[in-house]
Amino acid sequence: MTDVNAALAAQDDVVDAELVEDHEQAAGTGLVAHDAAAAVLAALEQGAEEHIAAARPKKTTASYAGDWKLWTEFHGWLAERTGTLLPLTAVTKGTMVSFTVWLDEVKEAAPNSIDRRITGVTVTARRLGTTVPKEATLAARQLVKKFRNDPKRMARGRGKAVPITPGDLRKMNTADRTRAPKPESRRQRTRTVPELARLRDRSINTLRFAVAGRNEEMSALDDPYIKLVSEGLEVHVPSVKGRPPRDVAVAYGEHPDTCPVRCWLAWQQAKLAAGAAPGGPAFLPVDQWGHLGTARLAPDSCGRAMTRAAEQAGLEARITGHSGRRGVVTTGRKKGKRAEKLRAQGGWSAKSAVFWGYVDDGEKWEDAATEGIGL
Known part of the structure; x- marks a missing residue:
């Protein structure tokens, strides 16, 4: 309403100016009304641009x-x-x-x-x-x-994120917690990842895979958005960057080390025991000494959790936060999951070229053109 009021004020100014300068000419031509409407439209256009700019991440x-x-x-x-x-x-x-x-x-x-x-x-x-x-x-x-x-x-760019598989996640979630120093690092000592950080990263990575989550979505999750039910988890993925929110179901996994439900419960229990306030952000920072932070884990940090775990597990491919989104589609299609179901899980639009590209990757060897034709 502020923009509309400003526009109306602008209209009044224009009308007053026209009446003072040339009220006789305006009365016979309708130019005052035309200029006033132009002023209102211009003010509304400016207000719209400001609203859009303010809403932009x-x-x-x-x-x-x-x-x-x-x-x-x-x-x-x-x-x-x-x-x-x-x-x-x-x-x-x-x-x-x-x-x-x-x-x-x-x-x-x-x-x-x-x-x-x-x-x-x-x-x-x-x-x-x-x-x-x-x-x-x-x-x-x-x-x-x-x-x-x-x-x-x-080749100048980083290329597409490599899809991860449940097998990759198992390697990541069971990798040795000790980290050797990097050759270029000034600190040449072996470091052990705090247990609290390990539990958090396991939960981020498995839940991200399950909901096909983006970095921003994982960061925006709050505890109340993740509800435990008998079948698994019901997750409300909030709106980020103007995308619509979605509600997805996450079933129990077959393996404890990659089960998103068990990994979430383990992290949640450890987080609350470390002093986290109930009902707060789902994922919090943990420093190198294992101290829990209070601020929401940033989107980039959510992405680094997957990259860091992949490096620790010795995966040679370039794994990023987006690898989970791609991986759940390619893996799901190989296992016969319906494309529509996978699309809804990750919140892709029906016309998303990226999504259908992932589907094609998952179906690459399904009924291959040269299979069974007598070669």
């Missing part, structure tokens, strides 16, 4: 700021070669395509990173009041599509 806002910084750097680079410094608001088909080529050839950015930066520049430019032609972004993304067909360009 801090990490996304920071990424967009980095994209705009690169856009500024590109304009400086372009000015050195043309002798003319274009305004940053000059977002056209020509500048956007040139920016894309610059990111590829000068910055040697990965195609996926370039695609995301196109989004960041587009969003920021629109927030600043610039009209970004649709053909500008379409032309730039068409170029990125071509880049994605080049293996060398794709």
Whole structure:
């Protein structure tokens, strides 16, 4: 309502100004009403942009700021070669395509990173009041599509997260708790992972796999969102980054070391015994001495729990927090789980190309084209 009131106030100012300056001309033409409506619409548009910007996650806002910084750097680079410094608001088909080529050839950015930066520049430019032609972004993304067909360009990025399997989780959850020092580390001593941290990471990793959770979703979980029932756990995955919340069922596992229900109960019991307040965040930080923190475990820390456990278990593939989301789909399809059920578990949209790509991975050897044809 604040934005509407501001808009109405703006309307009053415009009307008053018009009446004072030229009330006779306005009375006969209707220009006052037209200008007043334009002022109201402009104020509402500005208010809408501010609401959208305020609702945007801090990490996304920071990424967009980095994209705009690169856009500024590109304009400086372009000015050195043309002798003319274009305004940053000059977002056209020509500048956007040139920016894309610059990111590829000068910055040697990965195609996926370039695609995301196109989004960041587009969003920021629109927030600043610039009209970004649709053909500008379409032309730039068409170029990125071509880049994605080049293996060398794709190798610049980190690549897709490798899906983990229940077998990988077992190795991670039963790995030795002692950690040898890294060669580059100044602290050359073996460290033992505190039992409290081990129980927490086991619970994060198994529950993440079970609910196909994102880092932000695992961080946002609270104790009341995870309800123990006779069949297992009923988990309410809260809304993050504007995505709708979802309620998923997590059944007891076949193996104690990878059962998300047993791992959650063990961590919950240890957490409360260590002094955690009931009803608080599901996952809390634990320092190297085993002391429990009170603040919610950050999204990045939730992701590092899986990467750290994979390294400790000696898994050679690049395992990240996203490996659980991909793993539950590929493993589920191999075991005959319905795609719709898996899609609902992880909260993917029906048109998600990423999700259906995971499904294809899981079905790769199902009824293979060359199987049983007499070769």
